[in-house]
Amino acid sequence: MAGTPSRDITISAIAAEAGVSAPTVSRVLNGRGDVAPATRERIEKLLRTHGYRRRGHRSRDRVGLIDLVFNDLDSPWAVEIIRGVEDVAHQSGAGVVVSAIHRRATSARQWLDNVRTRVSDGIILVTTDLDPSLKEELRDLKVPAVVIDAVGVPDLATPTIGATNWSGGLSATEYLIELGHRRIGFVEGRPELWCSRARMDGYRAALEMAGLTVEADLIASGEYTYESGFQAGRSLFAGEDPPTAVFVSSDQMALGVYEALRQRGLRVPDDVSVVGFDDLPEARWSSPPLTTVRQPLADMGRMAVRTIQRIVRDENIESSRIELATQLVVRDSTTPPNR
Known part of the structure; x- marks a missing residue:
């Protein structure tokens, strides 16, 4: 653990403790490569121990x-x-x-x-x-x-x-329900992220308010990548009673779902409706253009x-x-x- 930052610690003091010259410490601070690995490690450890932070001369009210x-x-x-x-x-x-x-x-x-x-x-x-x-x-x-x-x-x-992830998840799912969909799949993002949980909760809330059951086989996991969306799409549509619509936690994963559907011979939106989340530039240029929840990134x-x-x-x-x-x-x- 680093020590409490000291106003008194200097490059010279760090150099003396490390048994090197002050220019050697400066080279480490500047990211130079001409310092032996063992020496660099020793100096960096001392910098952390003493809580050293290079001093600047910027005005207190200005971010540089x-x-x-x-x-x-x-x-x-x-x-x-x-x-x-x-x-x-x-x-x-x-x-x-x-x-x-x-x-x-x-x-x-x-x-x-x-x-x-x-x-x-x-x-x-x-x-x-x-x-x-x-x-x-x-x-x-x-x-x-x-x-x-x-x-x-x-x-x-x-x-x-x-962003208002919960209300975004709610509005996406409610829109699909208003269109007449009752078996609505969901592709969640990384569950450790607060935004992922909120989108999932919005999806669940919309289903429950409409009197629909939240079914485990209609939920698949993703990692906010195209590849994980593709795998989630394959999983959702492998069963005998697949969803007629899918709400996906990101546009990238939604495009992965597009590909999974294409490979099964299913068309968007004729066979399956898809909603994404983010409104990235490629959402409007996908084929077909993706319905999505715009997040003000x-x-x-x-x-x-x-x-x-x-x-x-x-x-x-x-x-x-x-x-x-x-x-x-x-x-x-x-x-x-x-x-």
């Missing part, structure tokens, strides 16, 4: 650099959030460092060590779950943090930005940066949990059932 951290960057969903963050950061003259930790402790450790060596004014964590010891170190750095789409129950001590990124800016300026944050509205967008992938 923001760290934006994802688990993965292989989704258009991440691109939309980056677009929103960059929009506000650029207007205020701030830089953005984008990182992906790939749900690996070693990558998260490397990222945190990099944060320690630069003057980061704020951190935006997107669906990212850090090891408890790393969370403690992050708190020790005293860098303002904002979370987008929290993992697990949101931490009330950290501002959280999300870019606005979530913008709100996260503005929240960081307010914290840096010591302004009051009215609520630790901000939810932006979702909206059902009806396109051509839904129609009344033909059976």
